[in-house]
Amino acid sequence: MRDLTDLPHVDVVVTHYNDPERLAWVLDALTAQRYPADRLHVVVADDGSAHLPDVPARVRVLTQADEGFRAAAARNMGARAGTAPYLVFLDGDTVPEPDFCARVVAACADDALVVGRRRHADLSALGRAGVAALAAGELADDHLPLLEEPQWLREGYARTRDLAEAGPDDWRYVISAVLALPRAVFTALGGFDASLVGYGGEDWDLAYRAWNAGIALRHVPNAVAWHDGPDAAGRQGFAEAKEHEQLALAERIPQPSVRGHGGVWRQPRTVVRWQVGEMTSSAQHACLLSWLALGDVEVRPDRRLHTPLARDPRVTVSGDDALLARAEFLVEIEGAIELCEPAEFLATLGVGPHEARGVAGARTRDRALGVAARPFAEGILMSLDPSARVDLEARGRRP
Structure with a gap:
């Protein structure tokens, strides 16, 4: 059996907005982690919900004003609330398997920025008891209402050998729904860019800055968390949200693959x-x-x-x-x-x-x-x- 006595303290930041049912699934799954409970410190970073969620006694809830989709600011708020040497970020609809935290934190040991594997299923069809069984590692794939994982992510991880051979454009394979990194690295990078408002982009921006700073990127395919529902590309309104994200990133990431050629930009290449x-x-x-x-x-x-x-x-x-x-x-x-x-x-x-x-x-x-x-x-x-x-x-x- 694995010795758990020397595992480091970890702050787990879970973003949330007006979705207490799925948040409860995530918090249940964090309680079921194969990680010492006294070393796993959970903070719910609420993005201005109409009503704050009820949470277990050991979980803290912090909230900010509802001023649009401000996931970057919410994650920073949650990170500031703790002092643990490692940070794990989860979305409030993404349920981790029992070894998720242990595996992503272990992969951070040499100051890497780590992304786990986000899989997709219709978790709502399972109900809370079924989701709890999934979080405990008791449900195999053939008992799950599976949804397709994004092909571009699968191909990117395969091509880069799980980011071990990541190149200048491969920060795109880092997603904040299943993210971990040392607090010292997060602090040195200045955290997420809180000026980003709207769907997406804050994870890619952080990963680009990490890559630029010489930090290793790493994908851990056996650190699995389950997202309820399809990837964003399969949701209504995605095209408009993606357009907004691309324009926001073009201001910040000066690569031609992001902003094209030409123009005079405040952020130069x-x-x-x-x-x-x-x-x-x-x-x-x-x-x-x-x-x-x-x-x-x-x-x-x-x-x-x-x-x-x-x-x-x-x-x-x-x-x-x-x-x-x-x-x-x-x-x-x-x-x-x-x-x-x-x-x-x-x-x-x-x-x-x-x-x-x-x-x-x-x-x-x-x-x-x-x-x-x-x-x-x-x-x-x-x-x-x-x-x-x-x-x-x-x-x-x-x-």
């Missing part, structure tokens, strides 16, 4: 920090023009520039450092360095960190992980004579 040094105004202009060719970029010179391009909204002397955590690429340049091949430059950084004299660039994740840099290939960058007067008209006539 690439941040270029530039130690300008002494150079002519035309050399400043030529260098700045080349780096702005990255498109979705913010250039941060360390001094006021003497070029009309300094008025470009993507150029700022006093940049907001909060944007660095979400930027996909970070670049440092020193002196008169011109970018000759913008697309090849980003493709090179996508492979790994690279450097040359006066230039260092990397994915934000690679930088956080301390990945060693390699030299840039010839032709991507060019050093200019900082004292030269660059003939901008002659450059403009080039084919």
Whole structure:
């Protein structure tokens, strides 16, 4: 038998809104966890229900004003209420199997962000006694009114070997209905983005920031919790909710797969920090023009520039450092360095960190992980004579 005496304390945050029946199923299932009851601290994070639910004596209920679908703010509220070193997040209609908490917490041991397996069934057809039997591990699949799991999730977990080989876009396979992570990681990331209001997106935003910060993502397929009803894609009103989610994420996640190409965004994909040094105004202009060719970029010179391009909204002397955590690429340049091949430059950084004299660039994740840099290939960058007067008209006539 497994020794349970050395398991860590865990805060379990369950979101809820006007659904006391299914919440009762979830709380029953948490009582049935194969985990020491004195180390499992359950908080119901209520998103402004008309009436607060009745809960067992050991469960706390916190509520916030009903100001729209604010799952991110509710989860943050629940997380703040505890002090346990690990956090587990469950939706109020998602019933965990008896080993769920133990398995996701064990997978967090090396500071990973962990997602369990959310399965789907018509739990309402079982009734409370049937759901309790499921939560106790007493019902096999052939006794359940099963519903299909999303194919895109199954394929994503298979392709990435349960996120062990996750790539830059694979934060999409993290869902907050069955989520766990160390409190220290949650705090370092700043929690969920409470400005997100409306269905979905807060889990992907958190997972993207975690990925960017060098945190491992992990899927635990035998840590199962059951959602009552189909996936969101099978529900009425999904298309409108998904549209809202996509637009909200486009503001926050600067990858082209999220926001497409073009536009000027407050959150840039690439941040270029530039130690300008002494150079002519035309050399400043030529260098700045080349780096702005990255498109979705913010250039941060360390001094006021003497070029009309300094008025470009993507150029700022006093940049907001909060944007660095979400930027996909970070670049440092020193002196008169011109970018000759913008697309090849980003493709090179996508492979790994690279450097040359006066230039260092990397994915934000690679930088956080301390990945060693390699030299840039010839032709991507060019050093200019900082004292030269660059003939901008002659450059403009080039084919």
